Amino acid sequence: MDRLLAVFLDGLIFAAWLFLVSAGLSFVYGVLRVLNVAHGSFYSLGAYLAATLVGAVVGRGLSVLLTYPALLAAALVVGLAVGPPMERVLLRRIQGRDEVTGLLLTFAVLLIFEDITKLVWGVTPWSADAAYGALGQVRLGTVTYAVYPLALVGVGAAVGAGLWVLVNRTPFGKLVSSVIADREVSAALGVDVGRVNSFAFTLGAILAALGGALVAPMISVVPGISVEVIIVAFAVTVIGGLGNIAGAALGAVVVGLIRAAALYFFPELDLFLVYAIMTLVLIFRPYGLFGRPEVRRI
Amino acid sequence: MGTRASRKLAFIWRLFAVLGLVAAACSPAPSAPTQPPAGQPKIPGAPSEIKVGLVTFLSGAASGPFGIPARTAAEVWVDKLNREGGIGGAQIKLVIVDENVPTDQQVVQLRRLALDEKVDLVIGYISSANCLAVAPVAEELKLLTVLFDCGTNQVFEEGRYKYVFRTAAHTGIDGIGAARYLLMVKPDVKTVAGINQDYAWGRDSWEIFIRALRKLKPDVQVLDTLWPRLQQNEFSGEISKLLSLKPEVVFTSFWGGDFVSFINQARARGVFDQTTILFNNDGSNIEEFGKDLPDGIIIGFRGPHWIEYPDPNQNPLQKEFIDLYRAKYGKYPMPHGSYHVVQALQGVKAAYEKAAQAAGRWPTVDEVIKAFEYLEFDSPSGRISMAIGYGHQAVEPAVYGITKLDPQLGFSRLDRVKVFPVKCVNPPDGVKTLDWIDQGFPGAQC
DSSP states (O other): HHHHHHHHHHHHHHHHHHHHHHHHHHHHHHHHHHOOOTHHHHHHHHHHHHHHHHHHHHHHEEEEEEEEOOOHHHHHHHHHHHHHHHHHHGGGTTTSSSSHHHHHHHHHHHHHHHHHHHHHHHHSSEOOOOHHTOOEEEETTTTTEEHHHHHHHHHHHHHHHHHHHHHSSSSHHHHHHHHHHOOHHHHHHTTTHHHHOOOOOOOOHHHHHHHHHHHHSSSEEEHHHHHHHHHHHHHHHHHHHHTOOHHHHHHHHHHHHHHHHHHHGGGGGHHHHHHHHHHHHHHTTTSSSSSOOOOOOO | OHHHHHHHHEEEEEEEEHHHHHHHHHHHHHSOSSSOOSOOOOOTOOOOOEEEEEEOOOOTTTTIIIIIHHHHHHHHHHHHHHHTBBTTBEEEEEEEEOOOOOOOHHHHHHHHHTTTTOOOOOEEOOOOOHHHHHHHHHHHHEEEEEOOOOOHHHHHHHHOOOEEOOOSSHHHHHHHHHHHHHHHHTTOOOOOOOOOOOSHHHHHHHHHHHHHHHHHOHHHEEEEEEOOOOOOOOOEEEEEEHHHHHHHHHEEOOOOOHHHHHHHHHHHHHHHHEEEEEEOOOOOHHHHHHHSSSSTTTTSSSSOBTTSSSOOOOOOHHHHHHHHHHHHHHSSOTTTHHHHHHHHHHHHHHHHHHHHHHHHOOOOOHHHHHHHOOOOOTTTTTTEEEEEETTTTOOOOOOEEEEEEOOOTTEEEEEEEEEEOHHHSSOTTTTOOHHHHHOOOOOOOO
């Protein structure tokens, strides 16, 4: 029983992290039709800036509770500083081109940012663990959990709900939905597609940076995390259906629970199972569990 | 000052040096060094400089804990050696290249060092995979290559090389030392678990440790072995499982970012209250942890590479190394890249000087190799002996201890230190590590 509880909780914690990093990726793909590999860079920048700010807060002897607003600030600063210029300067130029162009362009951006982070932050691990321990521990069954990762589950759920409300219940969400459905017709009807794109891309960047900032207290921030995260986020979005927020949530929960269960029952297979599921989904439902088959327009 | 014999030796060296200077002055193209040798006698016919390729991680995950400290220590130590006259009058010039390239590129890089840079020798390699890849190529290039840090015991157990040496102990002493130390501090241990990175280093570390432990205490039960990815960094699930299994001891070979993350996450979840964690190697982050490293962690270094072992008051080279390193970088040298690279430099210097003494002039590569085999030399890590691998592989004692915060120092020092003598943890010459373990450590002297 304890073991099942642990699998469930560990699975949810992992799912929350996966959802935070893949929701933005999926959203940006839905609106801009660009598979943004540089999403991993936003994640890594968020993590590094968060570690820096947490270090500054703790170093100044301020209350450790101030580290939590610092994490959010890191996400906003990175998203707002990097998202709009990148959309404006780079992505707008390749609008309407083949999806491969966007993939290559954003991959180049990822490599550039990888070296920039090394120049700015060096290569030794950065840690923001002050924020991890400060919320205390809780004993569930026989296993002690830190409260921080459990709180992350709440944050993941809140972000998911917020995105759903934004897309489905606000006037701006209607514009976003119309661009997702048909870019040309929306433009013809007077929707400012450029503005929607810019907004969607910035939101995606903020979400990526938020994922990085919130996970920073749980990891050592090192070079290379940008590439790792983009691979697993890609698997999650493929399972759920690219461009679909609910799909990203479902994909995250599926992958999170599978990985946690594998760790307990077949520890040798944890990665294998995740990608095996992805492969099965690609074979039987190439548009993802939540996606709908697309009608090809000529 | 010294014994009569050493004074006589010094006189002979000086005589050689004078003759060498005269010869150099007479030759049409003078190759005498611009800087006169300060403390060391000059070897006749010594070139003005000796070019040493240094291959170490300057980027990537292994650069922080091992690669950059190794470069730093190499620069500090080469400065010192050059101030004292280099190697027999030849100034050491480092050509530093990044090890962070794919294994196939590594071989290309070694060729470039030999053919384009025309280095006299290479000191290099932290990754075991790279050591295994470059050794045959070094042989082909007839390039003296001193492996300084990589751990795998396979290099000289599975291969035999003429041009390749390793001046640090291999990883056998990590696992055997860990098993022996564990049974010393916890003789009644019943249950262990392992959490190691899922690649060669993690798998080999666990294999050597658990085989040695089972040989020494057959009733030990392994509750679980976990294999997270290299640089996974996030161990919520693994820690939950360890907490629910409650092993008495968890063995891990984590290093770098994984080492830091695992300790931080395990500490926040009370792992240290119920389980003893045993790290077989990395101590490179101990100073950076400051006051945050929990007490009671068993930690080992592959040899005496710790600021208190060897005792700086007994070993002048150790004291000098720590002082020089701190003066330049404001930090202590941490195990193990920094100590290992100095061992390599000391070994190379000793081999050249021994060969020169035998030849009476600057030695050829073959003469240096002959002198290097079964050589003994002094270093900040104590006296190193190239005793196994047919004289190409160094042996060192294993050092294990338990962390305990020293508030005055500002970080943890080692408590209950045990230094296992060379013959207690190293297989004899020509015997493979795993065979030695399985045969029950024949000839071990503890």
